[in-house]
Amino acid sequence: MxxxxxxxxxxxxxxxxxxxxxxxxxxxxxxxxxxxDPASRLYAIRRAGESKDRSSIKPLVEQLKSDDPAxxxxxxxxxxxxxxxxxxxNPYSDVIERNEAVLVWEEAVKQKRFAGVDPASP
Numbered sequence: 001m002x003x004x005x006x007x008x009x010x011x012x013x014x015x016x017x018x019x020x021x022x023x024x025x026x027x028x029x030x031x032x033x034x035x036x037d038p039a040s041r042l043y044a045i046r047r048a049g050e051s052k053d054r055s056s057i058k059p060l061v062e063q064l065k066s067d068d069p070a071x072x073x074x075x076x077x078x079x080x081x082x083x084x085x086x087x088x089x090n091p092y093s094d095v096i097e098r099n100e101a102v103l104v105w106e107e108a109v110k111q112k113r114f115a116g117v118d119p120a121s122p
Contacts, residue, residue: 010073033059042074049078061105083114
């Protein structure tokens with residue numbers, strides 16, 4: 001029950017963002033992690049998770065630092081889809097707890113912890 005409200009809040013933020021942009025969401029091909037357009041960033045994050053794009057792990061970890069809760073929710077979901085891990089990251093924790101978990105993610109990336117790991121394997 002605790003996680004339903006934050007997920008709904010993030011979904012509402014995404015929907016509101018799309019509506020405020022004239023109901024025309026950017027195409028997947030236009031999305032990028034460093035876009036100033038929040039919807040484009042969210043599409044890039046979602047695409048990376050759905051395609052299990054391992055080359056996106058490092059930029060996704062950077063997205064965990066975002067001030068935008070929707071970006072953080074989508075980023076951790078994408079990382080979980082790619083790696084099968086959350087490493088203690090909660091997008092709704094306070095900034096100190098989030099930063100501590102980001103350090104864990106950054107160390108895992110530095111140590112190449114997820115190189116060649118298939119999250120679908122048992």
